[in-house]
Amino acid sequence: MKTMQLEANASAIVKEQRLFFNSGKTKDVTFRKASLKRLYQEIIARETEICEAVKRDFNKSEFEALLSETQFTLAELKHTINHIKKWSRRKSVLPSLANFPSSDAIYKEPYGSVLVIAPWNYPFNLAMAPLIGAVAAGNTACIKPSELTPNTSAIIREIVTAVFEPGHVQVAEGGVEVAQDLLAQRWDYIFFTGSVQVGKIVYKAAAEHLTPVTLELGGKNPCIIDATANIQLTARRLVWGKFLNGGQTCIAPDYLLVERSVKDDLVKAIREEVTKAYGEDPQRSPDYPRIVNKKQFDRLNAMLDGESLLMGGVTNRDDRYIAPTLLDEPDLDSEVMKDEIFGPILPVLTWDKEKEIHHIISRYEKPLAFYVFSRKTRKAKRIMSQYNFGGGCINDTIIHIANKRLPFGGVGNSGIGAYHGKKSFDIFTHHKPVVNRGTWMDVPIRYAPYSKKTNLAKHIRKLF
Structure with missing residues (x-):
């Protein structure tokens, strides 16, 4: 009964996230920026509580909590808020001669619904840092904080509930069973920070749905x-x-x-x-x-x-x-x-x-x-x-x-993908290429019949 309830909750989260994403709200860069500004103000207002929560979880001093949890997160937020409009703009690129006449561009498109699985060692920072990138890129997100740091997990839930609209960002608290049920769902992107062993489990689960992942793992440094x-x-x-x-x-x-x-x-x-x-x-x-x-x-x-x-x-x-x-x-x-x-x-x-x-x-x-x-x-x-x-x-x-x-990230056994700064925006963004072809001219070389074009085709590489 309990397992069925967990699965139902995980399924309900994904459904609610998809409904919110499909509403189109997160496509609006102004909406994203406003959400991040509210998050910034809420963290400022509750910084002392965050530090106290981390202290209760494993005796981290206020200075270390400020340095490595809240201030690091606030710096990342501020940088993202200041640059989100620029990062989100469509980017024009030089067209290929083969497509003449055309204008080419890269559209910045969110993936959709994102799952962020956070670790216990920097429980606030490593939940918030990927969330910032996911929201900035226009995704909805579900955070699974670590059950090993329950005090920090609780304040993350409170902050998210206060800042974001239902369905935009949600928190799923709990242990291994909750993580397993979340991973059984179909997400559009998964971001995991933790051990190599668990990273392999996450990667296998993502493969079932061909879901792209970022894995931030570790190693013998x-x-x-x-x-x-x-x-x-x-x-x-x-x-x-x-x-x-x-x-x-x-x-x-x-x-x-x-x-x-x-x-x-x-x-x-x-x-x-x-x-x-x-x-x-x-x-x-x-x-x-x-x-x-x-x-x-x-x-x-x-x-x-x-x-x-x-x-x-x-x-x-x-x-x-x-x-x-x-x-x-x-x-x-x-x-x-x-x-x-x-x-x-x-x-x-x-x-x-x-x-x-x-x-x-x-x-x-x-x-x-x-x-x-x-x-x-x-x-x-x-x-x-x-x-x-x-x-x-x-x-x-x-x-x-x-x-x-x-960029911050691993290679091989220590991870897949990198984030921080603009990289955080980029990993949660599909960079969609679009060619806008002109209609006033149409070079016929590509069309059949080809019988008299073979010699010309041997030099077509120069047009790409």
């Missing part, structure tokens, strides 16, 4: 540090990037590849920077988040078994606390080196020659992020060019997502 790097600054930026959000960030450094001669100095500097950031006891720091739930805690805690510690290793299951932890040269076949860690545990591996770096990195699928710390700019750029990955930084971590003019 390497961080290479050579002997020329500014060690103290490197440590500070590593501590921020790795332990932000309690290490539960898809683009956090997953393991360090440190030139052997600077390993000890780097470890010492990281210890110092952790103390500066979180004090002698990070568990007492108001700025250090917790693991989202006990299932994730147990998964991470198991990775510490039998490993040699350079720092940290303190855990508390009742508090879902894992200290900022460095592991010393774990075996490449160990549990911690098999898959993405997604927590405050950072393995430290060493190398003497660059070929050792390649040996380790090549064991894994293409990562979502990639980092190099070095004062040798040419060398760093060469390494960046050598490997396939979603995006990355030289001499910093994570900050490549802060530039809305840069």
